[in-house]
Amino acid sequence: MGFEGAEESGGTEVPQSRFRYNSPFVQVSLIGFVCFCCPGMFNALSGMGGGGQVDPTASNNASTALYTTFAVFGILGGGIYNILGPRLTLLSACSTYVLYAGSFLYYNHHKHQAFAIVAGAILGVGAGLLWAGQGAIMTSYPPANRKGTYISIFWSIFNMGGVIGGLIPFVLNYNRSEAASVNDATYIGFMVFMTVGTLLSLAILPPRKVVRDDGSKCTNIQYSSVSTEVVEIAKLFGNWKMLLIIPAAWSSNFFYTYQFNNVNQVMFNLRTRGLNNVFYWGAQMLGSIGIGYIMDFSFKSRRTRGFAGITVISIVSTAIWVGGLVNQLTYSRGDLPEKLDFKDSGSDFAGPFVLYFSFGLLDSMFQSMVYWVIGALANDSETLSRYVGFYKGIQSAGAAVAWQVDTHKVSFLTQLVTNWSLTTVSYPLLVVLVLLAVKDDSKADLEEISKEKEAAPSFAGPASEK
Template identity: 40%
Template sequence: MFNLKVPAWYTSPMAQVVVVGFTCFATVGMFSAVSNLGAGGLSDITLSDTSQGVLYGLFAVTGLISGGINNLLGPRLTLFLGTLGYAVYVGSLWCYQTRGTGWFVIFAGAIEGISAALLWSAQGSIMMSYPLEKDKGKAFAIFWAIFQFGSFIGSIIALAINIESGKLSAVSTSTYIAFLIIIFIGVASSFLVLPPNKVIRSDGTIVKLEAFSKPHEEVVGMLRLFKDWRMIALVPMFFASNYFYAYQSAVNTARFDGATRALNATLEGAGAIVGALLIGYFCLDLKWFHRRTRGYLGLATVTVIVIVVWSVGLAWQVTFTRADLSDANRISYHDADYKGKGALYFFYFFSDACYQALAYWIMSALSNDPFTLARYAGLYKALQSAGEAGSFGMDAVSTPFLNEQLASWILMLVSFPLAWLVLRTVKETNYGDEEVVYVDDIKTQRAEAGTAPEAARGDSVEKGSDQDVAVFHV
């Protein structure tokens, strides 16, 4: 047994949010980045749709139990297992390009679907439960900006190659190796995440005394989850939250040339980062309003953004159909009418970030318990993935673009009134309803019992000459 000392700031909630943000940046972000390069399985639309359908189908099924798995294994191990599927999938794209192994792309999609559910349950639990109630919007903003920066980098690389060569039909072996190295760094970084019983908020409270849950507690917890009317009311929001990706991606592929698709992907990444930061810092966490009022403000803001952005998208969509598209009439960023289309893709993902932020904020306002929020996150990702699997299925059978656009938009519009009903139940604080444990109280209890002043479960926070140091007994 030995003592592991880390700076006390590392045990803070925001430090842990940054860590999990980097893990997702280096794994999910790099997966999105290499996909944006246009090679591997994504060069075959049918294979891509099949793989994505398998991925999100298994993601949906696994998501139903992934919150319980996270609570049993702890966020560190769950996050580690969740990162592995992204390495397998990127490897399958490389193999498909060099060997033509289409079956491996579909198999890798299945593996990633299972592992991704684990990753996002662990991520959701950390991001929603570790911060103070007043900082949960900012926690989303920080995480989402870091995570989306991975996709942003990949799209810039694709844009640079396209502009230089005029096309991007393949990705070099060295490029795949570089991305895989970054992904494996992300896999390793998952072990830097601390469990809830070792995270201390700025008000001196411990996120959770217990590091792990018990199987029977998870069974009971999941049953209660499905009996909670608030979760039922949020089903349309969860289902709609990624439904529009298939439509937006299909139009981007069919309507623009290679270089312009890469530029659109860059604008998407920028829009997601800006949207997350703005709504997290300047809407959902405004200190001048009560918490429920901040929720209403967030809902109103997102509703207006979605209506405006998708109305503009509809006005453009009615001008073309699938039958009108050909290589000869693809749009280039050199064309005079491109500016509005580029702005639309920026705001598509700006609104996406705001929509995701609102969904996470509502869940995090219902509880501070990491085990409960892990179950919420698992259900959220399960329904989100079910929606995305359905949308890719629609696109795979060449559903008219207008139908896909309207389906995506209507699902979001339906979710807003139901989200308002849930927001009506949000309390100013949940600290009075859930167990809150202070580090100083545990130190006092330990001292009175004649043991060393420990923070929780054998951990302590000691004063150093320059800064506090957290001591973990391993």
């Protein structure tokens, strides 16, 4: 007896619908909705600048603690995910988001940083586990020739959380003065969504239960061990493929501090920041869909598609950072601009708004491209969970440094030039990685699928959750 909806074809049970509960499409969509509720709402909270507070110091320090622990547990997260499986890993990880939002609700009343900083450190542990698991699911579950499409599906669902999350402070703080922090209802709204996401994580299946439409399984390994994971994670630091990814990983969250604190918070008033974030995260959806198409459909050769995607993003990136430089030359830390309002500022609002929208577009294109490159390096969940964990760990180390750079009042222009330089350095290294490590599709993918089918046990009986 096979899965419901399967039929006998030449002695092999082949799943028939992409909407099966155990299909890659449904599972990637589910992890998208988990991230919609948890990191999606976190992104909306961070995107307001200063965590919604007038003084960003508490948020900067909490973010530093967050990304410091995230750097460690991002790297360890892939191994922990392989040992515990998705449900226990994701359930514990998502609960830390609720605590973090709650710490700012507390800060609204007591103005004590300690709780926010501790909650940030705990969230770093949870985020490391969540993103390592999410990355493994997003890059290993899909068919090898459709990874860009599935990455864009995830990124669109996930960033809809930022869109909805941006509407929460926009609506709830529409008539509040610029001198005020966001109200309690804003933080409570974030906490409700995060709690839903925590419960939804229980719907994620372990990799060995997920079956692609061609009948292949995502992995046949049912258990891992601490010793195995320690050895495999240690090897990553000498893996030349991972070393080439380091500049892209370091830069991919480094620019958030500049964009959120030094553009959105500095240039716009409270209600307009919420509106801006609706469009910032909406732009992420558009960017991920566009780059997903290029990475999967632009050329027959997978390697050529990789080159095309990197080239397009490098051109778009340069244009956006040039626009950022033009905007930045109009103000500085010592000469702050008058706050812009979407209703009252007229044409002065348009340029900075389009720039902030473009930053969101670039973020999703850049990160989706890097995930595609990582996903092209392997097909099995165990390996990719470690690769993604390494990527997220280095990414978070960069972010931890970026938040402290801003806390120490480094000039806005220096931060912009640093961000521009870091992203630019990563492009030629990614080209080298694609050239040397990414195989052209068909033959390599068919061999991989054939091995998975030969090694796969019967689809008849569901294995137990590890």
